[in-house]
Structures are given as structure tokens and as C-alpha cells.
Amino acid sequence: MEKKDILFVGIGEAGGKLLNEILKKDKRYVGLYINSNYDDFADLETANDNMYIITAGQGTGKNRQKSKALLKSNINSIMDEILKYRTSEVVHFLFSLGGGTGGGSTPTIIKALGKLQKNGRFNKIINITCILPAYDEGKRYRKNAIECWNEIAELENINSIYMLDNNSKKDEEEINIEFARQFDIFMNMSKNTPSKELKSRIDAEEIGNLATSVGSTVFYELPNANINLEVSIAEALNSSIFATSEEDVSKCEYVGIVTQEGLYNQKEIENMFNPEEYTVGAYSKEHNFIVVTGRPPQKESIETLKESIEEEEQNKTNDNVLSNLKVHTDIDTKQPEAVQKKTQQQIQKSKIETLEEKSVDDLLEDDDLWDDIF
Structure with missing residues (x-):
């Protein structure tokens, strides 16, 4: 491809x-x-x-x-x-x-x-x-x-699902630029020198297999200084723009590897991911890059979104925000009896005049009305 x-x-x-x-x-x-x-x-x-x-x-x-x-x-x-x-x-x-x-x-x-x-x-x-x-x-x-x-x-x-995560340490623009750059590294993997360790090469057909594998696909970019493979993988995960999963390195279909020759042991990388199908590898002059495909999609990230909403709603106060705005006074507001009677008559009249308006309010609160519209 x-x-x-x-x-x-x-x-x-x-x-x-x-x-x-x-x-x-x-x-x-x-x-x-x-x-x-x-x-x-x-x-x-x-x-x-x-x-x-x-x-x-x-x-x-x-x-x-x-x-x-x-x-x-x-x-x-x-x-x-x-x-x-x-x-x-x-x-x-x-x-x-x-x-x-x-x-x-x-x-x-x-x-x-x-x-x-x-x-x-x-x-x-x-x-x-x-x-x-x-x-x-x-x-x-x-x-x-x-x-x-x-x-x-x-x-x-x-087929393939790439889930980018706005919770990563980068902002939206950086994530977009980073994904475009990493995807381009992925598509250029076939231009690199075949791997001696894996006795394989990455050609256009292998790119096609990696690009169309069913499940989640993630890219890992390893640091240019290999202190320890596990540490390097952990660092790649920490700086990743992809949503993470508890099964990040435990299950996948294909793995594609390009590293600087002699910097990383590609066989060790293959063993760490242990793909169900196979691994293809190549040597690059500048990149240390892994493509992992056919992983379980990152459902945990969606569940965390749900939990954040539930927690927010649980902490939401039900207090009427206007209740604290009441101004209390000891002033006697009692009206003369005649004024009270007049006021009651006015209130009753007001109730009759606003009956039609109240009916409209009740109608607007009726879910069936909105169901019919939408």
C-alpha cells in the first residue's frame, strides 16, 4: 500500500x-x-x-x-x-x-x-x-x-481504529502535527534497510497488512538513547498521543519495527509485544519507531469519560442559587384589611388572566411535544 x-x-x-x-x-x-x-x-x-x-x-x-x-x-x-x-x-x-x-x-x-x-x-x-x-x-x-x-x-x-487522546501532555494542534508526522513515518517504513535480526523487510504489501489490521493501532516512538527496553517503552507510552489501554503490550496481531541499527534489539521488542501473526522490521538512520496493530480498542478511555461525568453529577449541588440572595427584614409589612381584600381580588384576577400562559408552560415541559418535533 x-x-x-x-x-x-x-x-x-x-x-x-x-x-x-x-x-x-x-x-x-x-x-x-x-x-x-x-x-x-x-x-x-x-x-x-x-x-x-x-x-x-x-x-x-x-x-x-x-x-x-x-x-x-x-x-x-x-x-x-x-x-x-x-x-x-x-x-x-x-x-x-x-x-x-x-x-x-x-x-x-x-x-x-x-x-x-x-x-x-x-x-x-x-x-x-x-x-x-x-x-x-x-x-x-x-x-x-x-x-x-x-x-x-x-x-x-x-478495520483499524486510531484513538488520539486530548488528555495527553500535548495540546490539540501539537497532537495533530504529531499524528501526521508519525503516520508519515509509518507509511515510509518500506524505504528502510531490511532487518538482519528479524530476517525480514517491510514492503508495500506489509504496510498494507499493518494499515488494515482489524482492531486498534498505536504508534510508539522510542528515545534515541536506549538505557533499557522496558524503560524506553514506558517512556514511549508516557509521551504517546494515543489513548492507553491496560492491554497495551499484551495482545496484538502485527508489529512493525524500524530502529537505528545496533541501538535496540528488535527480537526483544518482538518478544515484548508477542504478536499473534508476525513482526516485520527494518533499520532506519534516524527513527526508532514501532507500529502495533490489531489490539483491543481502548474501551477503558470511554469508561473513564463516563466516570468523570458521574463524579461531576454526584458532586453537583442541588441548592437553589437564588436562596442565598433573600434579604430578611423585621419591618412590619402588614396591610390594612381593606387593602388586603383588594389585593386578594387582584391576585385572583391575575390567576385567571395567566391561566392560558401557564398552560403553554406546561405544554413546553411535555416531552411528547419535543419527541414529535425531533
């Missing part, structure tokens, strides 16, 4: 920013932008005639349901846009789990492509790179992420 064989589809603002960094890395990468807000394209140097604007929308305001509603009138056109890229072997979606447009529409788009796969109109492999919101981001982002992930988990036509 070569760079030109992958169609990257950046959906929403976050997906578009990540796609922009990938396309800037190498002109051989192919990209399609999909968004509901035209303004999001303003600062993307690589967005030109490769854009699709979801019509009738000016963004979704992180509202997944609004995104789905807009998608209904655009889904056929989006399918046509993707099908235009006939030579691509892989369609790789980029999006934020917590977003409105990206997280709200991507699972539905993939589901629609699945229907085309079943009737023979679409025969490409589907991969995704999804971005996990930080645990201290707004509750809506985190709830969106959980809902989006649950929809992804129901899909059966996704």
Missing part, C-alpha cells in the same frame, strides 16, 4: 484540522473535507476543491442530533463524493468523538457505506482516527463522545 491509496476524509472542525496537517506532510496523500460550517475551512491551506459543505447548516453547535438531521438531506451526495475516489483502497475517516458534525455524522456515514458494501457498490476498507475529548472538557463533549463510541461499536465494517 502506498500513500496515494488512502483517501482521508476529515469530518467536522477537528477532523478538518487533522486532515490539513496530513495533507501538508506529503502531496501524495489524498483528502476530502466534509463540514456543516464553511467558516471552519478558512485557515486550512489544503482545503480547495476537495470540500463538501453539508447544506442547510451553519454548524451544529456540538449538537449530534442536529448533525444527524442535516445529514438526512445530504447522505446521497456524500456517498457520491466518496465514490468519486475510485483508485483508493482505504477510506480513512478523521473526526472528534465529542464533536457535533464529526461525532454526530461519521458513524451514520460509515453505516451507509456498509449498505453499499453489501450490494457491491463499495469495496474499500474503512479505517478511523477518532479524537477523545479531555476529561475536563465540557460535559456535552464527553457525553457526545460516549454516544458516538457506542454507535461505532455497533458497526461491523471498520
Whole structure:
């Protein structure tokens, strides 16, 4: 597999920013932008005639349901846009789990492509790179992420999952730049010298196997000074932009290794990951890089999002914030009897006049009304 064989589809603002960094890395990468807000394209140097604007929308305001509603009138056109890229072997979606447009529409788009796969109109492999919101981001982002992930988990036509973590020590822009750089190292692995230790070489076919393995894929970049392999792996994990898992090094399908010759023992690296299939390796003049594929997806990261929401709601006070604003006074406010009677009459009259308004309030609180609208 070569760079030109992958169609990257950046959906929403976050997906578009990540796609922009990938396309800037190498002109051989192919990209399609999909968004509901035209303004999001303003600062993307690589967005030109490769854009699709979801019509009738000016963004979704992180509202997944609004995104789905807009998608209904655009889904056929989006399918046509993707099908235009006939030579691509892989369609790789980029999006934020917590977003409105990206997280709200991507699972539905993939589901629609699945229907085309079943009737023979679409025969490409589907991969995704999804971005996990930080645990201290707004509750809506985190709830969106959980809902989006649950929809992804129901899909059966996704191969590789790359989950980037906004909880890493880098900010969003740094994560995007880092992923684009690391993905490019991955795709260039076939250019390196074959490994003597593993008695293997990484060719375009091996890149294809690594790039389409079913399950989670992560990249590890080892330090250029090998003190101890376990320490180096731990350091790579600590600086990783990927969501972590308790099963990080315990189960995988394939492993690809490029290291500076003599710096790391590639056989030891293979034994540490112990892939179910095989390991391929090569020597690089500058990189110490590992690709691990076919891992269990990082469900623990989604569960941590859920726990952060539950903890936040548990700590939320139920006190009426206005209760502390009452001004207490000992002044006698008792009115003359005649004034009291008049006041009671006015109150009764007011109740009658506002009955219709109260009925409207009750109606607005009726969930059935909103169910009918949405």
C-alpha cells in the first residue's frame, strides 16, 4: 500500500484540522473535507476543491442530533463524493468523538457505506482516527463522545481504529502535527534497510497488512538513547498521543519495527509485544519507531469519560442559587384589611388572566411535544 491509496476524509472542525496537517506532510496523500460550517475551512491551506459543505447548516453547535438531521438531506451526495475516489483502497475517516458534525455524522456515514458494501457498490476498507475529548472538557463533549463510541461499536465494517487522546501532555494542534508526522513515518517504513535480526523487510504489501489490521493501532516512538527496553517503552507510552489501554503490550496481531541499527534489539521488542501473526522490521538512520496493530480498542478511555461525568453529577449541588440572595427584614409589612381584600381580588384576577400562559408552560415541559418535533 502506498500513500496515494488512502483517501482521508476529515469530518467536522477537528477532523478538518487533522486532515490539513496530513495533507501538508506529503502531496501524495489524498483528502476530502466534509463540514456543516464553511467558516471552519478558512485557515486550512489544503482545503480547495476537495470540500463538501453539508447544506442547510451553519454548524451544529456540538449538537449530534442536529448533525444527524442535516445529514438526512445530504447522505446521497456524500456517498457520491466518496465514490468519486475510485483508485483508493482505504477510506480513512478523521473526526472528534465529542464533536457535533464529526461525532454526530461519521458513524451514520460509515453505516451507509456498509449498505453499499453489501450490494457491491463499495469495496474499500474503512479505517478511523477518532479524537477523545479531555476529561475536563465540557460535559456535552464527553457525553457526545460516549454516544458516538457506542454507535461505532455497533458497526461491523471498520478495520483499524486510531484513538488520539486530548488528555495527553500535548495540546490539540501539537497532537495533530504529531499524528501526521508519525503516520508519515509509518507509511515510509518500506524505504528502510531490511532487518538482519528479524530476517525480514517491510514492503508495500506489509504496510498494507499493518494499515488494515482489524482492531486498534498505536504508534510508539522510542528515545534515541536506549538505557533499557522496558524503560524506553514506558517512556514511549508516557509521551504517546494515543489513548492507553491496560492491554497495551499484551495482545496484538502485527508489529512493525524500524530502529537505528545496533541501538535496540528488535527480537526483544518482538518478544515484548508477542504478536499473534508476525513482526516485520527494518533499520532506519534516524527513527526508532514501532507500529502495533490489531489490539483491543481502548474501551477503558470511554469508561473513564463516563466516570468523570458521574463524579461531576454526584458532586453537583442541588441548592437553589437564588436562596442565598433573600434579604430578611423585621419591618412590619402588614396591610390594612381593606387593602388586603383588594389585593386578594387582584391576585385572583391575575390567576385567571395567566391561566392560558401557564398552560403553554406546561405544554413546553411535555416531552411528547419535543419527541414529535425531533
